Amino acid sequence: MPSYRVHVVGGAVFGASCIYFLNAHTVTSPQTLATWMFCAMLGALFPDIDIKSKGQGIFYLFLIACLAAALMTRQKMLFIALAFLSFLPILSRHRGIFHNPWVITAVGGTFLLMAPRAFQNKAMLWNVAFFILGAFSHVILDIGFRGFWRRLTGKW
Numbered sequence: 001m002p003s004y005r006v007h008v009v010g011g012a013v014f015g016a017s018c019i020y021f022l023n024a025h026t027v028t029s030p031q032t033l034a035t036w037m038f039c040a041m042l043g044a045l046f047p048d049i050d051i052k053s054k055g056q057g058i059f060y061l062f063l064i065a066c067l068a069a070a071l072m073t074r075q076k077m078l079f080i081a082l083a084f085l086s087f088l089p090i091l092s093r094h095r096g097i098f099h100n101p102w103v104i105t106a107v108g109g110t111f112l113l114m115a116p117r118a119f120q121n122k123a124m125l126w127n128v129a130f131f132i133l134g135a136f137s138h139v140i141l142d143i144g145f146r147g148f149w150r151r152l153t154g155k156w
Contacts, residue, residue, distance in 0.1 A: 004045060004055040010141045011044025011134035012037055018133055032123065036130040043134025046107075047098045047142070050089040060086070081110055099142065104135040 015037045019025055025033060042062060045055035063086055070079035085107065089098070097103045108128045 004048070004053060004058075007044045007048070007055065007138050007141060008041045010137045011041040014044070014133055014137035015040025015130055018130070032126075035123075035127060039127045039130040040134035040137070043104075043131035043136075044138045046131070046135045047104070047138045050098050056089070078111075099139050101136060101139060104139070105132055108132040108135075 018040075019028075019033060019036060024036075042059070045059050048055040049059050050056075063082060067079060067082050067086075070076075070082060108131055112124065112128055
């Protein structure tokens, strides 16, 4: 089972590969590229929030910062969604729902729906997309591409 460092590197490699294939490095600012890489690496830690791990600690620190920002900007629905997300790991087993590609996509989509300005800000869409890609890289590293495809298609 890979460590959190392997997952962070895997998320970074996956994110950089996507940036390369999108040819985004030629039309996007370095700050945006760094944000996308950060989102991919944070996403790579996301599936392990259901166990006591270094990734869980890092993810919850980031979640607390997001909760504080949602409170300060008075985005109540976003705050509620993030607070609900913070309780889900207690209710699940390891490599359960958080290692399911559909759940990962639903979490990202829910985040977009709860952020009032999400669809007005194209950067938010890309950030969430790179978060989801990073989470997919985690699942692929844990269970392999064949297992990922089985979870995605429902063919166990």
